[in-house]
Amino acid sequence: xxxxxxxxxxxxxxxxxxxxxxxxxxxxxxxxxxxxxxxxxxxxxxxxxxxxxxxxxxxxxxxxxxxxxxxxxxxxxxxxxxxxxxxxxxxxxxxxxxxxxxxxxxxxxxxxxxxxxxxxxxxxxxxxxxxxxxxxxxxxxxxxxxxxxxxxxxxxxxxxxxxxxxxxxxxxxxxxxxxxxxxxxxxxxxxxxxxxxxxxxxxxxxxxxxxxxxxxxxxxxxxxxxxxxxxxxxxxxxxxxxxxxxxxxxxxxxxxxxxxxxxxxxxxxxxxxxxxxxxxxxxxxxxxxxxxxxxxxxxxxxxxxxxxxxxxxxxxxxxxxxxxxxxxxxxxxxxxxxxxxxxxxxxxxxxxxxxxxxxxxxxxxxxxxxxxxxxxxxxxxxxxxxxxxxxxxxxxxxxxxxxxxxxxxxxxxxxxxxxxxxxxxxxxxxxxxxxxxxxxxxxxxxxxxxxxxxxxxxxxxxxxxxxxxxxxxxxxxxxxxxxxxxxxxxxxxxxxxxxxxxxxxxxxxxxxxxxxx
Ligand code: BES
Ligand code: ZN
Ligand code: ZN
Numbered sequence: 194x195x196x197x198x199x200x201x202x203x204x205x206x207x208x209x210x211x212x213x214x215x216x217x218x219x220x221x222x223x224x225x226x227x228x229x230x231x232x233x234x235x236x237x238x239x240x241x242x243x244x245x246x247x248x249x250x251x252x253x254x255x256x257x258x259x260x261x262x263x264x265x266x267x268x269x270x271x272x273x274x275x276x277x278x279x280x281x282x283x284x285x286x287x288x289x290x291x292x293x294x295x296x297x298x299x300x301x302x303x304x305x306x307x308x309x310x311x312x313x314x315x316x317x318x319x320x321x322x323x324x325x326x327x328x329x330x331x332x333x334x335x336x337x338x339x340x341x342x343x344x345x346x347x348x349x350x351x352x353x354x355x356x357x358x359x360x361x362x363x364x365x366x367x368x369x370x371x372x373x374x375x376x377x378x379x380x381x382x383x384x385x386x387x388x389x390x391x392x393x394x395x396x397x398x399x400x401x402x403x404x405x406x407x408x409x410x411x412x413x414x415x416x417x418x419x420x421x422x423x424x425x426x427x428x429x430x431x432x433x434x435x436x437x438x439x440x441x442x443x444x445x446x447x448x449x450x451x452x453x454x455x456x457x458x459x460x461x462x463x464x465x466x467x468x469x470x471x472x473x474x475x476x477x478x479x480x481x482x483x484x485x486x487x488x489x490x491x492x493x494x495x496x497x498x499x500x501x502x503x504x505x506x507x508x509x510x511x512x513x514x515x516x517x518x519x520x521x522x523x524x525x526x527x528x529x530x531x532x533x534x535x536x537x538x539x540x541x542x543x544x545x546x547x548x549x550x551x552x553x554x555x556x557x558x559x560x561x562x563x564x565x566x567x568x569x570x571x572x573x574x575x576x577x578x579x580x581x582x583x584x585x586x587x588x589x590x591x592x593x594x595x596x597x598x599x600x601x602x603x604x605x606x607x608x609x610x611x612x613x614x615x616x617x618x619x620x621x622x623x624x625x626x627x628x629x630x631x632x633x634x635x636x637x638x639x640x641x642x643x644x645x646x647x648x649x650x651x652x653x654x655x656x657x658x659x660x661x662x663x664x665x666x667x668x669x670x671x672x673x674x675x676x677x678x679x680x681x682x683x684x685x686x687x688x689x690x691x692x693x694x695x696x697x698x699x700x701x702x703x704x705x706x707x708x709x710x
Contacts, residue, residue, distance in 0.1 A: 227329035228285040228370060229320030229347070231293045231313070231337040232263070232270055242269060243296065247335040247371050255282055263290065272312055273685065275319050277327075285333070289323050291316035293337055305596075305611070306618045313342040314618065318350025318686035321365065325351060328363045333370035340374035344381025345697070346686050352389045354396040354690060380514070384617075384697045387510030390414065391503045391693035395496040395678070399478035404452040404526035407477060407498060411454065411505045418512035421460055427453035437525075437565035439550060442542040443558040444527035446482050446535025451527035453566070454501070456508050458520040460707070468519040469706055470575035471508065471699065472566045474559045474582035475501030475526035482529050482555030483537055496691045497559070499678050500581035501526060507699035514700070518707035521573055525562040529555070541640045545569060546663060549640035557644045559584045560659045567663040577606060577706070578669040580660065581699070587652030588624075589676035594683045596620040597695050600657035601670035610670060613701035619694050621672070630658035 230248040235241045242263060244252060252259040262278050263270065270276060272294030279287055293316050298308035317334050324332050334347050347367045355361045369378040394402055394410065402410070408426045415422045429450050432440060437453070444451035454475070457468075476497035480486060486494065496502075501524035508522045536542070540552050542561070545568040550561065559582050570578060588598040596614075599621045601607050607623055614621045633646035633655050642662055646655030657671050677694040680687040687693075 224331055225287070225327075225329045226285050227287040227289065227324035227327070227332045228282070229289045229291060229317055229324065229332060229334045230259075230370075231291055231316055231335045233293045233296045234269065234272070236295060236297060245293070245335055245337050246373070247337075248290070250371065251282070259288075259290070273315050273319060275316070275323055277323060287324055287327055287329055289320035291320040300615060305620050306615055310339060310342040310616070311618045313337045313339050314346035314349070314686045317343045317346035321347045321350050321367065325363050325365050330363055330365055332365055332367050334367055335370050336373045336378065340369055340377035341381035341384070344369070344378045345385045348382055348385030349388060349686050350688075352392060352688065354393060357398075383510055383513050384700055386513075387506045387700055388693040388696040390509060391499070391506035391696045392691050394502040394506070395499050395691035395693060397495070399495040399528070402477055402495070402498070403449050404475065404477055404528070405450065407475065407501065407524075407526055408452045408454045411456070411509070414509045415456065415512060418458075421458060421515075422512055423457045425455040427455060435545060435565075435569060436543070437545050437569070438542045439544040439561040440525050440527070440565040442536045442540065442552060443476070443482070443529050443561050446532045447528035447530040449477070449528050451525070454505070454522070454524040454526055456505065456520075456522035458508050458512050458522070460511065460516050461519045462517060464519075466519050467574055467576040468521045469703060470521050470523070470570045470573060470578045471504040472523045472563060472570055472578065472580035473501035473504030474498065474563055474580075474584065475524040476529050476558060476562065477526060479529045479556070479558065480531060482558060483531050483535050484554045484556040485531055486556060493679065496678050497529075497583050498524075498526065499583045499674055499691070500524075500672075503674070503693065503696045503699060504581050506693070506696045507703065510696070510700045511703050514704070516704055516707040518703055520703060521570070521575065523566045523570055525566045527562065529558045539639075544663065548642060548662065551637045551640040551643045553643055554645045557656070560644060560656055563660055564663045567660065571666060575666065576668065578664065578666050579606075579610075579672065579699070579702075580670070581672045581674055583675040583678050584671075584673045585653045585656045585675055587656075588673040591624075591653055592622055592676050594677050594680065594692075596622040597677050597698070598622060598624045598653055598673040599670055600624050600626050600654070600673070602626060602661070602664070603668040603670065606668045606670050609705055610698070610702055613705055614695065614698045617695070617697040617701050619677075619698045621695070621698065624657065624673075625654060626657055626661060627654070630654040631661065634659045634662070
């Protein structure tokens with residue numbers, strides 16, 4: 194079928210004058226250009242397709258050839274499906290047409306996302322990937338009526354972590370086809386670049402992204418925005434001086450020195466405006482420590498700095514977007530390793546606020562590093578605190594990769610996060626912070642708190658209850674991202690690997706705060 198289609202389109206090509214000049218210009222430029230165009234399904238009873246504005250313009254340009262080919266080449270193009278046509282336009286030897294579903298899709302109350310935006314992301318991503326496989330190196334993309342979503346799909350779909358492989362995929366550059374909404378397109382590229390930065394950090398092996406290398410990478414990325422940003426890479430001596438005993442109890446099993454990364458983005462015209470505080474768990478490798486994890490899938494624990502990666506990447510993106518808001522980012526970075534110096538089950542450590550913690554399971558280390566970072570964060574009098582962490586396997590059991598679990602003491606903050614996630618399609622779901630769970634972590638034989646609950650049930654909730662013991666601010670949210678850390682094929686516009694979720698939701702949330710002043 195594909196071969197037939199190719200032959201047919203090539204025959205068309207040799208017959209038309211434009212395609213003769215196309216082959217000459219291709220040899221000359223030595224660049225393979227492609228185009229991604231969208232088509233909607235017709236509404237209601239009507240069968241057939243409805244071309245986007247850009248696709249209709251293109252179709253007109255080649256005297257209706259595109260609609261003709263779409264009709265004869267197979268069934269009506271369904272949502273997420275694509276078809277390639279070769280040699281139908283002198284400038285674009287390969288044209289990928291992608292199905293966008295129904296025009297009327299919009300926000301879906303039960304799915305908690307904007308289906309139209311998701312369809313566009315999925316379609317442009319699929320189209321760009323098809324062209325990448327054909328070694329097309331420059332792709333123009335139809336804005337499909339929402340250039341931001343189109344750009345997100347394209348840039349997220351084309352992301353590849355092949356830095357360490359000899360054989361690499363074709364590098365593809367993209368641009369908006371036509372001039373419909375270049376601001377939206379640019380914004381989409383920045384949102385996706387932010388998520389791709391988080392993916393890069395999470396996917397990279399732990400011997401490459403050590404705490405020091407992580408901090409240096411973020412510092413380099415922020416150097417472009419030096420006039421609005423300060424970066425402090427706090428050393429072990431500083432951490433000790435701060436009396437962050439919980440954080441240090443995790444880092445002490447490793448030969449790699451810990452780093453406490455502190456970012457200040459001053460985007461608001463009012464330099465005194467209370468900041469949004471973002472705190473990210475930064476375990477660059479979680480072996481479990483003395484409570485060693487099983488070896489199967491332990492490699493995935495290189496992404497246990499996903500909280501730090503998404504938080505720092507969202508600050509890099511906020512700076513690139515020049516969002517008028519002040520943000521402070523904190524990332525306690527270290528490895529969790531077993532050694533003769535490592536913390537042992539039953540050890541008691543003291544956090545920055547003086548609370549004592551019995552560490553019964555050294556694999557529940559995320560809450561320990563976050564406890565000290567949260568205490569320190571309060572000293573900036575933030576308007577809102579959001580911490581992000583690959584905290585528990587239990588949140589994956591509860592929600593899978595459908596949504597980030599949000600535990601919050603603030604209905605207002607929940608609303609803001611939820612609203613942002615409906616736009617980005619990188620969803621959140623609210624989880625409980627009952628006293629029921631608090632009782633389970635305050636019941637300790639030796640100390641004020643125990644780092645694990647006294648029951649195996651509700652693990653994500655007891656972890657959140659533990660963190661709450663280090664929060665006095667009225668607007669705090671804990672995002673457990675362990676379930677959304679990686680992607681197999683659930684999110685079609687992200688390839689297999691570490692997901693960088695929910696960076697775009699954090700950026701959208703910060704943009705919302707910036708707008709509300
Ligand atoms: N980093 C893990 C949680 C995790 C699991 C992240 C799977 C991503 C995918 C965390 O430090 C951990 O090991 N948590 C333990 C807590 C338990 C010991 C109370 C867990 O979830 O099993
Ligand atoms: Zn752990
Ligand atoms: Zn961990």
